[in-house]
Amino acid sequence: MFKKLAIAGLALFSALGLAACSDSKEAGTSTEKPTVTVTTSFLYDMVDQLAGDYVDRELIIPAGEDPHLYVAKSSDLKKLQSADLVLYHGLHFEGKMVDALEASGVAVTKNFEESEIGTMEEDGEVETDPHFWFDVALYKKATEVAAEELETLVPDHKDEIAANVKNYLKELDDLDAWVKESLADIPSESRYLVTPHDAFNYFARRYDFTLYAPQGVSTDSEVANSDMMKTVDLIIEHKIKAIFTESTTNPERMEKLKEAVAAKGGSVEVVTGEGKELFSDSLAPEGEDGDTYIDMYKHNVNLMVEYLK
Template sequence: MKKFIKFLFAMALFMGSAVGLASSVAAEDKPIVTVTTSFLGDMVSNLAGDFVTIEMIIPAGEDPHLYEPRPQDLQKLKEADLVLYHGLHFEGKMIEQLEPIGVAVSENFDPNEVGVMDDDGGMAVDPHFWFDLNLYQQATQRASEALIELMPDNEAAIVENTDNYVAQLKDLDKELEEKIASIPEESRFLITPHDAFNYFSRAYNIPVRAPQGVTTDSEVSNKDIDDTVDFIVENKIKAIFAESTTDPARMEKLKEACASKGFEVKVVSGEGQELFSDSLAPEGQDGDKFIEMCRHNVDLIVNNLK
């Protein structure tokens, strides 16, 4: 009996090792898709997650505008079978490494759709296109094309996944539009730390203001701060919002400046109470998927402005 039990134990170990080896071999056989951000990681997971190994450069929760590539990041780029990045200068400090080898999911956008008026009356490129779900659908289609080119044998499955995901994005667009429209027009103003929500403003008819420009790498002038404070006071805005990738102290300073003018405004911040702008939430937290992130943002806005 003891010999039989030992035999069964040995067989279990052998089978476990065999399964582990098979899983390892299968993982090694999958093409490596390296993406720059959590947005693209989630996108690829929805389109071809069963067929690829996904490597991400910029960890969720970090600011892509300011991210400095590390030696291990360059190794990920070197080993990738496909590199996907946002483009529109979002990965500003990595662009020299990305452009020669990667596919920008924004590369087919109409240039007239990705600009924002700068302080001098000219047009500046705004990289935060994911807040316009029509543009995000275009980016999804471009990523899908690149994945099909990499894995033509899986074309049918990737096309089906893409169609399903785009359908979800269309339904989400209608949902968000209805929720934002429920905010009374006189209260429908969004104040954020940096100018990341221009596309959101255009898509859902909600004026947006921020003391900093479209990149967190830009300077914040006293005039920009004063103009934002005046806008809050003049429009009697109930609440202003911190972002997950910026310092919430900036919004507290706006609150103090408003108070000095005799107006009290609430700062919406803290864990689970921040807007996601340049990154999804870390894995396992609310907002770690793109669709859930969009819902989180809009629910937070509506609950505090309605």
């Protein structure tokens, strides 16, 4: 029978007043697939690409929800306790669940070098940037960590998982090449990306963009008037054609930015509406455009090229 993970140090769940419970598989069910619990839709897709036929998957934060604002439920505790493997991002992305995850899970970012990890400034403090998935090279590195854990979990399928990861890494290389080729249509003077919050720094670093995010790191903070006006001036100065909303943030704030630009005699288009939002902190729900990492990335790049070239 697969060894169950012990959950210790559940500060988050204690705060919610949740009593610990146990959920083990019944005797005689050793042929059942092991369960892999992951925190986000990115990892849910990653596990599917590598070992979808050999494990059952459980997701903590539903696709389409904002991880920054997610409040854990009692059912999440059960998912963690009953998992044979827990995979999470790390880099403080799951800040409200960090104690439970560090006690029971594996961070796919555990092998990142300090020099590879980006930082952001928030209220005068330097914060770790957790949005590593927008650097394809780092996403590959995280994929290799997940593959190692999965091979250990289901050793009978080690060869198949190894073949899957080899193929998937090749697909990620192809994606990276496609992104570079597609973005070549955007001239250097137009490579300004304005989004609600700081999710695209790794993207900007890899593909030579300048990023402005007036809302900063948090998705629920109000935009300071000084930050708003600074962004307005930048939009007008650089003749930025379009600014983008995100699938997990409030589009009204970007509309207010557009109004502020107009008040100073400029103009800018807000790219928003169904199918016209950038994916940042989540993939799309299964069955919708952008429900895999590769499709999400292509969706984002296609939008950028369409409105910035």
